[in-house]
Amino acid sequence: MLIHRYRFPLHPRPFKVPLVIAVTFTVVCFFIVGLSLYSDPWNTGRSCVLTLTGVPVYYVTIKRYRLPRRLRRIFDYCSKQLQILLEVAQQEVKTY
Structure with missing residues (x-):
């Protein structure tokens, strides 16, 4: 802060x-x-x-512009699936 x-x-x-x-x-x-x-x-x-040990994970997943494209796509896919599984992504359509 x-x-x-x-x-x-x-x-x-x-x-x-x-x-x-x-x-x-x-x-x-x-x-x-x-x-x-x-x-x-x-x-x-x-x-x-x-x-x-979370520092390297942060740099690999957040600062991923230095990674090869294939590895970035894998991280993006895993990130999206975890967001769906843990319900951290906002809904695209309001259901209420």
Whole structure:
């Protein structure tokens, strides 16, 4: 939120949060992660590594303009099927 507010100051927002609350929340989150790393580094480190495994998946699926066309078509197909299965895509025709 802080980065978004800095990079796009003129974008409309549905609601605004005071800067003090955003900074306090960020500091508290870093404090909690740091304290967890200090008290139980093995389990917290494994959890952080597991979370960071999503970064390559993000770049392969979202930043896919560098991929070959065939692989992009496969990702598009899988994405469309998952959206239909999990009902995250908006309906084309209103049924209500």
